[in-house]
Amino acid sequence: MDTTAVQPSSRPGGRTARTRAAVRDATLAELATQGYAGLSVEAVAARSGVHKTTVYRRWGGVDGLVVDALALADEDGWTPPDTGSFERDLRELVREVVATFADPGEAAAPTAFVAAAFQSPRAAAALHEFFAERHRRSAAVVTRAVTRGEVPEGTDAAAVVKAAVAPVYHRVLIAGEAATREMADQSAAVVAHGARAGLYA
Amino acid sequence: MDTTAVQPSSRPGGRTARTRAAVRDATLAELATQGYAGLSVEAVAARSGVHKTTVYRRWGGVDGLVVDALALADEDGWTPPDTGSFERDLRELVREVVATFADPGEAAAPTAFVAAAFQSPRAAAALHEFFAERHRRSAAVVTRAVTRGEVPEGTDAAAVVKAAVAPVYHRVLIAGEAATREMADQSAAVVAHGARAGLYA
Numbered sequence: 001m002d003t004t005a006v007q008p009s010s011r012p013g014g015r016t017a018r019t020r021a022a023v024r025d026a027t028l029a030e031l032a033t034q035g036y037a038g039l040s041v042e043a044v045a046a047r048s049g050v051h052k053t054t055v056y057r058r059w060g061g062v063d064g065l066v067v068d069a070l071a072l073a074d075e076d077g078w079t080p081p082d083t084g085s086f087e088r089d090l091r092e093l094v095r096e097v098v099a100t101f102a103d104p105g106e107a108a109a110p111t112a113f114v115a116a117a118f119q120s121p122r123a124a125a126a127l128h129e130f131f132a133e134r135h136r137r138s139a140a141v142v143t144r145a146v147t148r149g150e151v152p153e154g155t156d157a158a159a160v161v162k163a164a165v166a167p168v169y170h171r172v173l174i175a176g177e178a179a180t181r182e183m184a185d186q187s188a189a190v191v192a193h194g195a196r197a198g199l200y201a
Numbered sequence: 202m203d204t205t206a207v208q209p210s211s212r213p214g215g216r217t218a219r220t221r222a223a224v225r226d227a228t229l230a231e232l233a234t235q236g237y238a239g240l241s242v243e244a245v246a247a248r249s250g251v252h253k254t255t256v257y258r259r260w261g262g263v264d265g266l267v268v269d270a271l272a273l274a275d276e277d278g279w280t281p282p283d284t285g286s287f288e289r290d291l292r293e294l295v296r297e298v299v300a301t302f303a304d305p306g307e308a309a310a311p312t313a314f315v316a317a318a319f320q321s322p323r324a325a326a327a328l329h330e331f332f333a334e335r336h337r338r339s340a341a342v343v344t345r346a347v348t349r350g351e352v353p354e355g356t357d358a359a360a361v362v363k364a365a366v367a368p369v370y371h372r373v374l375i376a377g378e379a380a381t382r383e384m385a386d387q388s389a390a391v392v393a394h395g396a397r398a399g400l401y402a
Contacts, residue, residue, distance in 0.1 A: 128378070
């Protein structure tokens with residue numbers, strides 16, 4: 001499909017934007033209930049109230065729907081915690097991930113995106129870009145800590161952020177265990193301790 | 202299917218064991234090339250040289266094949282590194298995971314198992330049991346370190362092991378990045394530093 005098709009020109013808040021949001025919401029709902037294997041343009045069209053031929057024309061197919069849902073997630077204006085303390089920022093960041101996976105309603109979409117990435121190279125590319133952007137934004141937690149003198153200059157901000165959240169993703173999506181607030185705090189404490197000691201520099 | 206079907210009675214090294222190993226190898230090869238979605242009893246039968254009706258009778262279907270391949274992986278006698286040093290053990294352990302994912306031939310089967318777990322509750326249960334058993338065996342790295350006085354009594358061995366390997370799984374299977382030996386060593390160093398400081402106790 002034409003990759004420009006997933007970026008419909010739109011006045012913000014206009015009809016195109018509303019259509020895109022409706023299709024995105026329907027895609028997330030279908031992904032959450034059917035998974036990637038069960039995702040269909042027909043079901044997304046029916047759920048969103050957008051005509052099937054419009055969905056095909058603008059999004060091309062299921063891969064285009066997944067890619068656009070992730071692109072919209074990227075545009076959500078999310079910023080990392082900014083509490084004034086490195087370890088507290090890191091803790092809040094990891095707790096956010098735990099909270100997402102602790103709520104079945106919230107967990108369904110990210111879980112389905114990760115599952116989709118195993119089955120579709122286009123979904124994988126979009127998901128990896130989504131995570132890369134999240135990690136870039138989260139790096140502010142570390143760069144602010146460097147400015148405050150809490151961690152050494154030259155600390156690899158992306159490595160710190162990824163190490164802090166990794167145990168949550170590993171438990172929930174790989175090892176099949178529940179993630180808890182206690183393990184979030186433990187992960188943040190260990191990674192902050194290591195960063196302060198210069199182990200990520 | 203009857204769950205006893207995945208545990209054929211066998212003399213060790215006998216014909217049943219050879220059949221089971223051939224079917225397991227064919228399952229891994231099919232999983233690696235076709236993924237779980239493309240796995241079929243017919244293809245496993247053809248590749249293993251075991252008759253299709255025998256595969257259906259003993260393994261029941263694709264879920265039974267995946268579950269048994271994981272059960273056999275569990276019986277591999279794997280033990281964690283034992284170098285005499287806590288941090289070196291942890292480093293070797295994380296490097297093993299990095300090495301597995303750095304080799305496309307070796308990475309294919311574990312990647313396919315994780316993908317299968319998103320699509321099949323039985324595959325998920327078998328994979329989670331596989332990881333739980335790996336983490337139980339790996340805990341020896343920490344209990345030996347406690348005995349040597351390298352880390353405090355009461356250190357949560359499973360939490361240490363999972364925290365050390367998590368960044369590798371997170372990068373490769375979730376964030377879509379390469380895992381390197383440098384990040385393995387960094388993860389081991391940070392987690393060892395935290396464990397020595399009592400942050401997992």
